[in-house]
Amino acid sequence: MKKDPKDLSLEEKVALLREIEDAAKVQGVSSTQAVYSEAEVSMHYSSSEGLDLEWQMTRMAFMVGAVAHRDGLYQSDSIGRAGVGGLELFDREDPVALAREVGETAVALLDADTPQGGTFPVVLDQELAGVFVHEAVGHATEADIVLEGDSCLEGKIGERIGSELVTVIDDPSMMQKRLLSLRR
Numbered sequence: 001m002k003k004d005p006k007d008l009s010l011e012e013k014v015a016l017l018r019e020i021e022d023a024a025k026v027q028g029v030s031s032t033q034a035v036y037s038e039a040e041v042s043m044h045y046s047s048s049e050g051l052d053l054e055w056q057m058t059r060m061a062f063m064v065g066a067v068a069h070r071d072g073l074y075q076s077d078s079i080g081r082a083g084v085g086g087l088e089l090f091d092r093e094d095p096v097a098l099a100r101e102v103g104e105t106a107v108a109l110l111d112a113d114t115p116q117g118g119t120f121p122v123v124l125d126q127e128l129a130g131v132f133v134h135e136a137v138g139h140a141t142e143a144d145i146v147l148e149g150d151s152c153l154e155g156k157i158g159e160r161i162g163s164e165l166v167t168v169i170d171d172p173s174m175m176q177k178r179l180l181s182l183r184r
Helices: 010-023 095-109 126-141 143-147 172-183
Strands: 029-046 052-070 073-084
Touching: 010 029, 010 052, 010 095, 029 073, 029 095, 052 095, 073 095, 126 143
Parallel strands: none
Antiparallel strands: 029 052, 052 073
């Protein structure tokens, strides 16, 4: 961390957040939201084998969103940035310019064409499709979430949970075989 967020007063942080949010309030925007986040994380790990480790880091983030409306039509846009480190995040990113862009995009979307609805064939990039599957199903199958009773898939082992048109196989050995073949 190069710039410690503790060096800014609460009033200075609020002023920064207001400046970011105000930049999103371009003509046509009816609602905005801005979020500032800082977290100091400290991890301590001890093992029965005698390891005793400690790790600390600071994380910073901001997010800004805007909603525009006209004649009963609403459109929105948002953006966020986060990273490990301190206030240097605000030097790497220009949150005021990003906020203005978010507001302008929300307004511009009011004039966007509405896509034709219907059923269409699609071809998905396998890595992106994997992200979709992970977000839709993967988190709900994580053991800690199931054991805590927070999974919508609890008690469904062996049951179909999706369309018969989709097959998902969770087999890490397939990736291992692929990596081994690439190394040869």
